[in-house]
Amino acid sequence: MLDAQLQAAVAQAIRAAQAAGHLPAFELPSPIPVERPKQASAGDYATPVCLQLAKVARQAPMAIAQQIARHMPPLDFVERVDVAAPGFLNFWLADRWLAAQVDALLQPDAAIGRLQTGAGASVQVEFVSANPTGPLHVGSARNAVLGDTIASVLDAAGYAVQREYYVNDAGSRIRLFNETLYARYAQALGQDVAVPEDGYHGAYMAEWGADLAREHGTAFLEMPNAAAIGAVGALGLQLVLDGARADLAAMAVQYDCWFSEQSLYDNGQYDKVMQLLHAGGHVYDQDGATWFRATALGDTKDEVIVRTVGGPGYFASDIAYHYNKFVERGFDRVIDVWGADHQGHVPRMKAMMRALGLDPERLVFVLYQLVTLKRAGEIVRLSKRTGDTITLREVIDEVGPDAVRYFLLSRSADSQMDFDLDLAKKQTDDNPVFYIQYAHARICSILRRATDVNWADGDVQLLNAEPELALIRQMIRLPEVIQLAADNLAPHHLTYYAYELASALHSFYRDCRVVSAEPADLETSQARLKLISACRLVLARVLEIMGMSAPEQM
RNA sequence: GCCCCAGUAGCUCAGGGGAUAGAGCAACUGCCUUCUAAGCAGUGGGUCGCAGGUUCGAAUCCUGCCUGGGGUACCA
16 A cells, blocks of 8 residues: 555665665654645645654754655655655655556456455454344444444455354343243233243234244143243244344345354353363352452453353353354454443453463454434433334334445444434435445446447546546545554444545536547547546445445436 | 543534644535536634643643543343
């Protein structure tokens, strides 16, 4: 990428200046800062490094800048290097090089928006992983969008990515789910079976119970109660998972693996990990429970693994699960996407990694602030247990998958957000989603109009007008944006970039006529057709990474 | 109490050591005989929560405080 090449070139220039005796010896800052100036008048790239070097070089920043500029190695993409007060080095991209990028992007092997910086390292992104006790509710939407897009960004950056959904099919919640569903089933058949006090009281459970009664008759009533609850629960789990799969697919989220918590117990993984922890002296018994000695590994309190009432708690599963991720499956890095309401668990997870002899840095948590759903300005309470929820599916149906994804993606995970459903719908005409997609559709429209023009041999060097070059400048930013988003696990940068790229296209469209009836305009037209074709590929790629569609007409 | 996140234009939010702090929406002014006006061009709008500190340089880092949200369970 250009910024990396400039870093290297500036470092080279500094060393050359030192070797020539034009700068004193000092250690180079690492990395050398290279940024995109806010002001267009300051060039395409800039470095303030001379301001930092003033002290160590005991020279004025401007003087240092002069020396570095003088020793800059030639770069094919740099046309000019300026020294600007109070000591910046400004770099200007060469117009000819910019124009040539259009041809480069149109090459069949251009691999647009695909980097190699990940070097094929394996990364697992685990996200959503909601308790399988009912339809996904809208609270999972941000998790889904973040997790899926982070996975796409990492894939684009050259990592080997696996998307995983952890199915909590072993804990106390699923037991209550099973009992609730059985009760609803029995009730549908006229039996007087009560839904557990802390069970699931949503209407969907009654519907599913009635469905089961219709399909299976009294079959489960005739079984021993425990077996019946288990059998009904297994059917219920299938309903939940099928629904989750369909709902997530409706917003373009697909998983590589649905991982069963119960499998950790069935295949001995859990026992193996407990033995490891015992052997390592990380657990002890107290008050009838088994504890994990997290305080010895950086946490502020110890944590129960096996409860007094019997059975492992969720943390026990988490240990076995992450052992499985790192040791059994060997992921280099694992990213867990969690709501901020789980943030208190991070220290014990890090402690667990240490107990297993794993580098805690390999386990990364993306914590996102919770979304408050609003309807007509009123906050909608989201409680799955009362059953009074808005489902993910409802929101997708109401707002549309592209808008849901863009909206939830466009804020950093750290930022709380209100999602006002009425506003999201009402804003349709001014929605940035449409603005961006319209740019793509607009290009397609022009290309359709130009089907009789052969532009395969168009000369991109004719692209030297300001709106054309401004558009190319935006187009070539994609790799840097992907890198930024991948490094920071912050996919919201994509939304801003996509908007700016679309904006450059719309401006270009106003200023530069592409298809013309004038024979004299043919060559310009051919070059511009190349330009918008390349732009279309970049737009489509960034939309693809964001999981959004790229419509050919609107 | 302690821990985490946030506080930037009327609203929603970017920017998280560097140049004159940005975008969308809302407001206002222009632009459709022209490849889609779902668009373009422009104007107004700011003590970057408050107070100290570090630095050549702070919206950005540190400390304290204020406000909002979350956490602080043998629930997940």
